[in-house]
Amino acid sequence: MTDSDASGRLVRPFALTGGRTRPSRADFTLITTVTAVDPPPEGAPRPQAEQTRILRRCARPVAVAELAALLDLPVSVVVIMLCDLLEEGLITARPPRPVLPRSPDLDLLQKVREGLGRL
């Protein structure tokens, strides 16, 4: 593997995932919120360096897209690593509020509307 800018930018992040480009689970969206489990569960494997970086960034709840931007990694790479962390019990994940076009959530919409009005 070369480390030049042209290929490095693509290849290096995916080296973090062992070459995988697809997550093992599909439940991470851009606005899924992840939080590190503190203290980590008994018997959890020792996190690798890059996993530790992620865990530090999600000591408080943070959205997947924000995490990717802060780590300067593609979302797809971060999601694969989050899958591992979730399976190891090192993070929790909260899915976004479901939006169903056919049955809109009036209460939710009004809350957003009021919040915008306060800006």
Add this chain to the structure above:
Amino acid sequence: MAGSDALATGTAGVPAAPDTVKILIAGGFGVGKTTMVGSVSEITPLRTEEPLTVAGLGVDDLAGIEEKRATTVAMDFGRITISDELVLYLFGTPGQQRFWFMWNDLAVGALGAVVLIDVRRPESSFAAVDFFERRHIPFVVAVNGFDGRHPYPAEDIRESLALPPDVPVVLCDARRRESSRDVLIALLDLLIAAAVD
């Protein structure tokens, strides 16, 4: 499964994760999407980049393509904290038409969209209007003036875009926070009116 049990459970001492929702800011290349996200977001817009080889081609394994030059598609986004329990994210969609496959993923679960239009070249946002119309995703059209000026009334823009009467057209200045906020409020009013019906 361990994963689903872990969903939404809090950890002692850490604030509970908020509910999250998103709105898309769409429109042609260079119409001011990131400007709008930035003017109303509580954080400087963040950027994520996705390698196109992965996003576009559905590559499962990167072995052997190390030499391929990586093209990335960038997406800027911002955040508005509504309350301790609710956070709104604003995603600027990639402007280039050839990256539209990303929009489908982005559009899933969105409350709605703002189609931003550059008053000097409205045709650059035609495709965005079309995209949301076809998918029945509620949207408002926001006309971004040039240097804050609006030479055409909203109705002229509506006509030139052949917009149905139920799509609101708002004149705005994407550089100004209150103006961008009012565009988002127009979208929420549209969504609320539809929910009440």
